[in-house]
Amino acid sequence: MALMNLITAINHTLDLAMAQDESVVVFGEDVGLEGGVFRATVGLQEKYGQQRCFDTPLAESAIVGSAIGMAVNGLRPVAEIQFSGFVYPAFNQIISHVARMRNRTRGQRTLPLVIRMPHGGGIRALEHHSESLDTFFGHIPGLKVVVPSTPYDAKGLLLAAIRDDDPVMFLEPSKIYRAFRQEVPEEDYTIPIGKAKVLKPGTDLTVVSWGAYIHEVLKAEQILQEEGIDLEIIDLRTISPIDRDTIIESVQKTGRFVVVHEAARSFGPGAELITLVNEGAFLHLEAPPTRLAGFDITIPLPRGEHHYFLDAQRIANGIRQVAHF
């Protein structure tokens, strides 16, 4: 066991994956020599050489597009997109090819690749550095979408993603890259993609969240516990495919549901989650399923971003209303 934060856990996991499987290659902007702007790939080029960990020219479409070719030709590429707001030029490749190759070829050509990128905001970053793209990627058939919330989960989910024969969008909450450390086993383990985790069992209300917001939800839980509201908290972990059973089972028990996410409210992941709660637990509901999400506004620059991002108080406030409905 070693104490790791989210970013060192990712670095350790990439190292492990590259040591185990020489078809794993890691690349992106500033990924090689510099070790990534967040230091996710530090030391890997030195250890595995420029053939397996390298810098690319500044072109996101080419980063993802060439990853497709590498995956076709027997490698397991792990491509880094430097900031979530820079991925848009690669959307054509992601939507038109990454997500479709298996279906297009009726299973003949598969793309075992991972696209890693920072996710979400709240770190006083520049414009275009705080996007939550789970909504977009979750909507595309053929993509798996994963968001870890702890160093331990990051390792297990990233190893699972690298070994998955389907393409995985691996969204890393940058707010908690260095927020806290946790014991992470040195040995190999995976966490299954497509499975949510009940972080805390409870009886009064089900809260589903993921990524950095999980930690605000846990703080809100402390506030509400003192008021006698007993939350069941689920870390979704995988946005797509969604673990419906865990959520529906929980809501059938608690009768109340709140989803908390960073992405803008309208057409966001919350809409999907509430729909599946309605479909699967309608007769158990004692209050309207509710979403606590970003305003439908452009994410503000750092001086105003605290209005956009939810903290424990606002989350507790929203949950309280559903609990007392």
Next chain:
Amino acid sequence: MLIQEYGPLKGQMLQIMDENGVIQKPHLVPELSDQEWLELYKAMLLTRSADNKALQLQRQGRMLTYAPNTGQEAAQVGPAAAMGKQDWLVPAFRELGAWLHRGVDLKTVYLYWYGNEYGSHFAEGVKVLPIAVPIGTQVHHAVGIAMASSIKGEDDVTVTYIGDGGTSTGDFSEALNFAGVFNAPVVFIVQNNQYAISVSRQKQTKAETLVQKAVAAGIPGILVDGNDLFAMYAAAKDAIDRARLGGGPTLIEAYTYRLGAHTTSDDPTKYREDSEVAEWQPKDPLLRMKAYLINKGVWSEEQDAALSDEYGEYALAVFREVEEEGDPQLEDLFKYNFREMPAHLREQYEQYVQYLEGKVK
């Protein structure tokens, strides 16, 4: 080396056989026997016959939208023939001659245009990627395949195609740049057929040639008469051999002409003059090669007409097989999105099956 003589800024176009089928540069003719050239001619003729049949079937309402290749067969068969057995082909969508020559069977091609995903599922060992409909996107895949070959220490070369319109995309510039930076063993072939649907080559870029775009990426390039099978074979062979030996990427501009429509959905008389088409008719790559072979005494008009008929009948028989195959299996629509069908897809599929079986009230 061809590249040194015909670099992008030399203002020259490589032509070995002239428009009358007469060899003008005997020292540049690749070392193939007359019999081998005849086989490549036959590959072009098969392409033409399959194309004509598809167009005919489309007019009968039996084939869906189809993108014809007429006039561009040499730019497709020449490079495909110059490739090694282990090499990869990454097509755009108008490379019928190259697909067939690289082992994609005609039935698969027709299945694609007939609207069936199995048209992108090739026989085992065929190293060809499916058609890429979003213009320009495929060149990145070619670069990635080539980078992987380098990383794995293998000497496969990847040949990829793009059209004149595709050279205006950001992906094209990015891919040339990536290929250069990583010294990827990839050969880019631009089929400059002078039109991107209705937009002429002159409206696509102010650059005098498309091949000069290689200069900015720091990679070699060559402008080739795309209707000259000898020149296309020679230029591609030169580029492929160099890539295999670690010499990196090359851009080839195949200067050709689309004698037909962009697809069966447009009418070229709306955007170009008949006189222009008439000027290009005699430059048809098949006419030139046929003249050469007849002159050599290895082919005749009679043999040509007979083989053309035979190929036409073959194409029709293949298409009938495609028609008989019917629509895809319903489950196939669901089961290839992921390696294993996730629960929500399984449920959507099963509910729909129940509806179809009349089990839903």
